[in-house]
Amino acid sequence: MASLTNVYHLRRVADTSARPCLICYKPSTSVLITPDNKDFFYVCPKHLQDRHFCSPIIDAEREAARLKEQQMAEEIEKVKKEYEEKQKRKKEREKSKKDDKDDSKDKDAKDSKQSKESEANEEKERDEKIDAIKKGNAAKPDDSQRVFALHKTFYQMRIDRLKGIEMAKRNQERMKNPSLFPSVPSNDL
Structure with missing residues (x-):
């Protein structure tokens, strides 16, 4: 029997x-399977968090990539905020310049129009932000671990099970072989 590695993905x-x-x-839809597909079993996700059942194998490359991705996302958010602040300041400057030029009557009319436009723009920006956040959350992969090593007792139980299956197959093959059984005596007495 080939040795079974203690690495389960x-x-x-489907449900x-x-x-x-x-x-x-x-009933569970989570399956732990060896990379060579020799052993698999169904297990509940809550059991995967039990340190007496299995422990996660941390992939250093994956963790580094995830951290880098988080840092990039933070930088993007920071740049977006700075850009929005600059746009707000620019609008305020334009608004103050226009206010100085207009009469008080025109000012009231334009203020109401601008306030409606600014409210519409703010609403649009909020909707875009919400959509971007939803897309970001939907695109995020599951952060839970995907590679595990079983605790020694459970691992030994899996090895014993595979050995038992292999022995049963060998016994079935032996039973099919007619030379296994004794022959009928041939001498007449």
């Missing part, structure tokens, strides 16, 4: 393919 299946959890027997 988390996979999700219709849910099977009982190895631990609690509740």
Whole structure:
């Protein structure tokens, strides 16, 4: 029997393919599977957080990429805020210049128009921000770990199970072989 590595990848299946959890027997759509597809079992996501069942294997490259992505997102937000502040200042300057030139009557009419326009623009900006946030949240991958190592007792249980399956197959093959059984005595007494 080839040795089984203690590395299990988390996979999700459709709700219709849910099977009982190895631990609690509740229907689960999470599957832990070895990279060579020799062993797999269904497990609840809450059991994956149990340190006595399994522990996550942290991928350094993935963590570095995730941190870099977070830093980029923070920088983008900072630049967006600065740009919005500059746009607001620019609008205020233009507004103050126009106010100085206009009469008091024109000022009231324009203020009402500008206030309506500014409210519409602010509403539009808010909607765009909300859409961008929703898109950002939807595009974010699941941050939970995807590679696990089983605790030694559970790992040994999986190895024993695979050995048992292999022994059962060998026994079935032996039973099919007629030379395994004793032959009928041939001498007449």
